[in-house]
Amino acid sequence: MYEGVRVNSRHTLPIPFGWYGVAFTSELQAGEVKPLKYFDQDLVLFRTEDGVAHVLEAFCPHLGAHLGYGGVVKGDAIACPFHAWEFNGEGHVKNIPYAKQIPPKVAGFACTMVAAFWRACG
Numbered sequence: 001m002y003e004g005v006r007v008n009s010r011h012t013l014p015i016p017f018g019w020y021g022v023a024f025t026s027e028l029q030a031g032e033v034k035p036l037k038y039f040d041q042d043l044v045l046f047r048t049e050d051g052v053a054h055v056l057e058a059f060c061p062h063l064g065a066h067l068g069y070g071g072v073v074k075g076d077a078i079a080c081p082f083h084a085w086e087f088n089g090e091g092h093v094k095n096i097p098y099a100k101q102i103p104p105k106v107a108g109f110a111c112t113m114v115a116a117f118w119r120a121c122g
């Protein structure tokens with residue numbers, strides 16, 4: 001019907017592109033992490049120590065841990081509960097604690113930023 005367009009499992013029509021509120025600012029304190037499910041996707045909402053809120057895809061691009069369960073805010077990043085890779089608010093690898101430098105192969109790894117803007121990807 002809508003080939004290549006993601007649809008919500010509860011509805012047969014695609015989710016319209018646009019901005020959607022996913023939380024009230026008062027619901028998220030600095031350093032807090034919350035799992036979310038919107039747009040038929042698992043997401044993670046977190047507020048950095050300097051107070052900026054971010055939404056990313058929930059699953060770590062390394063080995064797939066859910067960042068919303070056990071993820072920890074460290075400065076301006078969220079650390080994965082499995083191997084502690086840190087992702088900035090744009091979803092890019094910022095630090096790998098046991099590596100002296102981020103290998104070029106994973107430097108481009110990113111949890112796709114979703115923010116509150118929904119755009120279906122084919």
Ligand code: FES
Nearest residue numbers: 060062063080083
């Ligand atoms: S699964 Fe996230 S750092 Fe390994």
